[in-house]
Amino acid sequence: MNISVRWIKQLIDFDLSVKDLMHGLTMSGLEVENELNLGYEDQMIVIGKILERNPHPDADKLSCCKVDVGSEVLDIVCGADNMKAGDKVVVARNGSKLPNGMKLKSTKIRGVVSNGMMCSESELGLAKTSSGIMILDELFPVGEGFDFVFEVAITPNRPDCLSMLGIAREIKALCSGVIKHPKSKVSERLESALYHVNLTIKAKDLCPRYTARVIGQVKIGPSPIWMQNFLAVAGIRPINNIVDITNYVLLELGQPLHAFDYDLIKDKKITVRKAKKGESILAIDEKSYMLEDEDLVIADSSRPIAIAGVIGGKNTEVTQDTVNVVLESAYFNPSSVRRTSKRLGLSTDASYRFERGADYDGLYLALNRAAGLIQDIAQGEVTKGIYEVNALAKDLNHTVSLSYNNVNRVLGTNMDISEISEIATRLQFEVVNCSKQEVLLSIPSYRVDLEREIDLIEEIARVYGYNKIPETFPKIDKLAIAKINSSDAKLKKLRAVLNSSGLSETIHYSFVADAYQADLGFDSEKFIALQNPLSRELNVLRISLFTSILKALQLNDAQGMSDVAFFEIGKIFQKTEKKMIEENSMAILLSGKNTDGWLGSSDWDFYSMKGIVEEVMDFFGVKSYQIEYAKDNPLLHPGKAMIVKQGRNVFFEGGQLHPVMKKKLGLTKDCFIGVFALESLLARKSKLKKYSELFRFPGMNRDISMIFDRSVSFVDLQKAIQKTGGNLLQDIRLTDVYEHDSLGDNMRSLTFNLLYRHPDRTLTDEEVKPLFEKAISYLQSEFGGNLR
């Protein structure tokens, strides 16, 4: 909300500089966000009066003005055409800096010296565009600094601050000061019988209180300049005097008002009711809105004439031809207004306030303030009496009790009774009852956020000053606090394992494009879609981390960085017929070169990926597992990809990216990708590592080199050798794989290094020889191996 210091000063006298005011508001919870220094204090932008306007000797479109700015008379050349001698204007003096960055200095314009500039609203940062300079009301005193405007961010719990009066009340709480309530004197001169309205409330839960006045014989025209000036500062365009008055009172007091053209209300019936399904209304914004039966409308005998609390209807809008008006000041149910405003995608100054909570007790004040202004400005005649339905048995004497002890118990302070009651007084809470322990306070009706003791404790703290509260360190009883399970520590170690293998962590959005994910071969039936995605590129949750790491690779490859090793740990999401599933997952990606330098380079390959997988399995204590070709994954090369599993439990699936996919994704290098079922790996009970006794005697190494058919797998050979070696065979290492035409079609040679070892003594050749020969003959007979 935009706050004008000049306007605020009309509502409260206070003794603070603008800077201190903004700081004070920020520190009491009304954060000041943007500021427009329009000379209020430094008087670089001042109120001036045009004494003369003469044509420019050399330019038809320019004029030369003499402008009184109090301390002197300035010669200003001006290109606008909407001013005349006698007008009051906003003058930016030489040396001033305008909000748009323009710096003023003495210049010659077509040969005539100009000292300063008369500003338009857009030059002052008050409007995006403007035609002509800003003309001020006669009431503005010449020579004074113009204004200082700042924006305050009001949290949703403080609708009472969405007005100049609300801000004035905050200033009072900050630094005392005296509030000057705007006058709301109404002379009821017209007989109501002539201007009768038949008011009915049919949905009292949604509209517990409705008040209205009829004002006759209004003269529609522009509102007075001073009002237009204040509306401009608040960023609102003038329309006509009636509409401007309702807007002005909304800004001044915070209560949204609406004016209907009395003569256009059919049968003079005003009914507040729920909309009928299928009903629609053309609103004053020229748009038509379809209504639902949960929406609340103001209707006449045949049709809606306003969407309650949101916007008025075109059919009863106040126009140039309006003679009599009905002025509405009502309280609408916040949730109801919000639901309607949300559904229609229509947020107005009125709905914004109603959905946060209007002042139930402030309806009369606003109604009479506006009626008084219409009477004074538009020469309206106010009819006798106020039409009202008040259905809510709301406790108007809203009281809350506050225990002094609880204030200090929650805040950790040592405030005494007098400090607390002094703050309560500044907040305009009335003491109803008071003891040594607690005080019963009556809360003003505009403070819709204060219902409980804790709410009052916050108020006390806020005005006392958060920064006066001491800083202490709590005593945490580490023995007593609840123990909580989490995988954070385990994942930290896992990250270290992957880092030490040379992999960097990536972090991607959890959402991707459904098309991208489907293109990778995932079943789009299982995607979880966002109802309101930011874009089509981010419209479903990722079903696999393959999506994320391939994205990373594409991005890096496109930037010429195709040698990368990544891992990602994160959640993946899918839906089944019954539910939505969220799981931990981990992916790895190895692309291009592993090492690269002048001494030579090496590429990542299947086996370096497998080495990482083995490390991860070891990390999770998975000792025995089966390995199969991953044949059915369209992302993977069927001959260079594997599934690691234990029974039906798949722990890993990965391998070389399928060449077709590589081409499709436009990748330049072969890469190896894989995903771990992190959820089930994390679910495994981690076993403590157990020490096994070290061997104290050297072992005996024996090598076997044999030629086998390629279809004979290493794992089978390894198992076979293990069987022949008994307890003494401690280790079998594959030291070489050799393939060459000379070995024969589809043949390869494997070299194993076998380590025989006895825990209690040094083995002799005689002991090892039979075991070793047994291994050889077994490999020959069972696997058709031939010694090389």
Place this chain on the structure above:
Amino acid sequence: MLDQLNNELNDIRASFDVDSKNLNDINECQTLKVKYLGKKGALALLFQKLGKVDKNDRPAFGKQINLVKVDVLAKLEKLEAQINEREIKEQLEKETIDITLPGMKSSRAAVHPLYQTHAEMVEIFREMGYEVAEGPELEEEFYNFDALNFPPDHPAKDMQDTFYIDQNHLLRTHTSPVQVRMMKNHKPPMALIAPGKVYRCDADITHSPMFMQVEGLLIDKNVTFADLKGTLKLFLETFFRQTVDIRLRPSFFPFTEPSAEVDISCIFCKGSGCNICKDSGWLEVLGCGMVDPNVFKSAGIDSEVYQGFAFGMGVDRFAMLKYGINNIRLFYENRNDFLAQF
């Protein structure tokens, strides 16, 4: 005879002196050793002739030969040592490489700056005695809003632009639902820290539709707002490794009362004003407050007995401040040249 042998001995000595002057390597040294000291070497041959010498002269001459033998041996050893020394010196010179050539590296792992920051934050709180807690990212509306005292149809929900999945499910907009989940399943006193990803439909240079938060919660019988201030100050000073002033401004979160936004004195300009703190001298870093009694109620904890504080902060914000990163999107693009800087 003695004279003849004496001459022979002198010849041997003289020829050894000549021979030993031209040694090139350790092999020649060995050859020389054999030639003079070997079983069939010059001195051995002379010993064989000792029998021909007069019996009386024998011991003295034998001693003479021995002296020569000892002398030759000593000289040879010395030579050998010299040659060894020379040879190793030559070898080392020959093996000397250009140490200015660049080192060979295998692919170097980077630790993602967000994870680094996350881990650091968690570690600081773990040391204070906090336990790490986790919760789902695809969350129920109830835990994300209702249980946290967001009234239905209240504009407070607008403070957090929410990605909805369906009527009852959304992507959590903050880590605060973890508070309620933990309160429901554990008994106070409790001290927990809940790091994780959160989502809001918002995207610009400082806002990302997904970002990381760390949530903290301390519940016990006498936890105060002053304790919250002290805890945050200690955390912030530990994290930024410098003394900082903290400033709390009243704010509004439905799940805390009183609520506050926390600013720290700008770590770049020490509060004198710079473009990072927009000349204010302060940096907004987190939101916090005392747990609202309604939250305790929805979690089944008696707010007459227990009170506590909660806070939530953006890991991204802290990482950006810590490393001077000016665009939040860099964290989630995962360019290798970005990651490799960490």
